[in-house]
Amino acid sequence: MHKTGIFTATSFVVVVGVIVFFSGTSVSSAADIDAKKLYMTHCKTCHGENGKPTDLGVGLEARDFTDAAWQAKVTDEQIIKQINNGTPEKMMPFKEKLSQEEIKALVPVVRSFGKK
Numbered sequence: 001m002h003k004t005g006i007f008t009a010t011s012f013v014v015v016v017g018v019i020v021f022f023s024g025t026s027v028s029s030a031a032d033i034d035a036k037k038l039y040m041t042h043c044k045t046c047h048g049e050n051g052k053p054t055d056l057g058v059g060l061e062a063r064d065f066t067d068a069a070w071q072a073k074v075t076d077e078q079i080i081k082q083i084n085n086g087t088p089e090k091m092m093p094f095k096e097k098l099s100q101e102e103i104k105a106l107v108p109v110v111r112s113f114g115k116k
């Protein structure tokens with residue numbers, strides 16, 4: 001009887017573990033992230049709706065995302081790094097505010113402004 005008890009307890013832990021694992025991954029799946037909305041919420045104030053810096057952005061010397069020369073030389077890693085760390089006095093870091101999935105999802109949004 002004692003043995004059966006341990007067996008039941010173990011399978012219970014395994015089942016709960018599997019459920020937690022799968023629900024955890026589905027909650028943060030990339031498909032659920034509305035990257036455009038994230039951009040409009042967190043980035044538009046400086047970088048503008050269309051990737052052209054706003055007055056505030058110009059004052060801070062924000063990057064113009066429609067600049068083809070910049071788009072050609074910047075890597076996705078650099079964009080991710082910039083969103084994570086920001087630039088002191090210019091752009092706030094987002095690593096505490098957004099998940100890594102959300103930050104990655106913003107890269108194609110930034111890229112989309114460079115396409116004519």
Ligand code: HEC
Nearest residue numbers: 042043045046060061062063078079082083087090091106
């Ligand atoms: C408070 C204004 C402000 C906000 C809000 C802001 N940025 Fe910036 N961003 C800047 C400024 C200023 C620079 C230029 C920084 C520099 O020259 O180092 C910049 C630079 C960048 C760059 C270019 C880095 C490079 O290699 O030249 C990227 C990409 C970027 N921001 C993405 C974002 C994204 C995505 C968001 C929203 C999650 C965001 N920024 C929110 C002000 C802002």
